[in-house]
Amino acid sequence: MEVKKDIEGKYDKRNKLNDLTGKEWLKLTCSFWFSEKCADDKDAFKHPAPFLIKDIQKLISLFSKKGMRILDPFCGSATSLLASSYMGRYGIGIDLNSGYKELAKERLSKKGFEEFTHYEYHIGDSKDLLDNIINIDYIITSPPYHNILQNKGAGLRKESQKGYRNGSRIGIDYYSDMPNDLGNKKSYEDFLESLKAIMSKCFNVLNNKKYCSIIISDFTVDKKEVCVQGDVVRMMQEIGFEFVGTIAIFQSNKPLYPFGYPYTYKINHHHQNIINFRKVAK
Ligand SMILES: C[S@@+](CC[C@H](N)C(=O)[O-])C[C@H]1O[C@@H](n2cnc3c(N)ncnc32)[C@H](O)[C@@H]1O
Structure with a gap:
């Protein structure tokens, strides 16, 4: 050898x-990582829920090689495209909200990356636009977490002195008012069904034996705790993906809230799940 x-x-x-x-x-x-921040993460803060660049770079380094094609069907501020460009991969992003493409272009051009040379960003519903995509080697994405950004208890936070968004809550900001935005689905079941339709198309465009990572945390629906991870794994298995394990990514700087105190136990979600899958075509 x-x-x-x-x-x-x-x-x-x-x-x-x-x-x-x-x-x-x-x-x-x-099976666990500590979330890592860097100065450039701040450029994405006009988006309500961006990834951190270093976390995505680690995933891209693990699940792809230089020159490969990376897809993010819920691309937002394009952290996945930025991380792909930094690492010599070609990133393809889709998002419903055209405003996020402007933000993405600002972030990418600031670092010298150009559309169709280093990445491409399409505006529209992934359910439709994925029909025009082929030959993907890795998918890294994070869908809206149902409608949680529209809860009064979630939403925007003030920047702390260190410049990160972990201060007190200052309002609500969600992705769009469009009905096909997964953040606007009326019920949790509708949300899962719409996510399944998009992830099924992702399965079609992913090359065989390649990987797909979905970042999502558990959350509450109608004030009841839901094991979102379990539902996502089942949904992806129904599509045909093989589940290959979850990485818990810790967000240790978030403040703890006394949600149920002193009457009931209510969990503080201080980690995200990176749920990993592989396409193994029969
Ligand atoms: C959790 S955010 C992704 C954030 C992204 N990872 C980043 O670093 O900025 C989810 C994104 O999905 C987009 N979205 C929701 N429904 C969509 C759909 N049907 N097709 C494409 N994008 C959609 C929203 O506009 C939002 O930007």
Whole structure:
């Protein structure tokens, strides 16, 4: 077996998944990660729920190689496209809200990345636009969390002194008023059904044996705690994806709220689930 010498470990030429050495790969198989911030995350704050760049870079490094095509069907402020461009992958994003494309272009052009050279961003409903996409090597995405941004208890937070959005609540901001926005689905069941329709099309465009990661946390529906992770895994298995494990990503700087105190136990969700799947076509 030929190997490339590297101070971080050795690269195995049989590795078809990524460009990591054995040591680097092993580190990322841990079932929990700590969320990592960087200064450029602030450029996305006009969007109510952006990813953090470094978290997505880690996923892209684990699940793809240089030159591969990465899809995000709920692209928002385009953190996934920025992370892909930084890492020499070609990112393809879709979002319903045209305002987010403006924000995305600002973020990407500030770093010297250009549309159709380094990435592409399409405006519209993923359910329709995915019919025009082919040959995807990795999908990283996060859908709206049903309608939780429209709850009075969720929404915008003031920036803390350190410049991160973990201060007191200052209002509500949601993605759009469009009926096909998954954040506007009347019931949780409608939300899951619409998500399934989009993820089924994602299955079609993903190359065989490649991976798909969905980032979502559990949340409450009508004040009742829901195991969203369980529902998403079942839904993806029904489509044909194989479930390959969840990474809990800790958000340790969020404040704790005394939701049920002193009467009932109510959980504070301080981690997101990165739920990972593989397409293994029969
Ligand atoms: C959780 S946010 C994604 C944020 C993104 N990861 C980022 O870093 O900015 C979900 C996004 O899904 C978009 N969206 C909702 N329904 C959609 C649909 N049917 N097709 C495409 N995008 C949709 C919303 O506009 C919103 O920007």
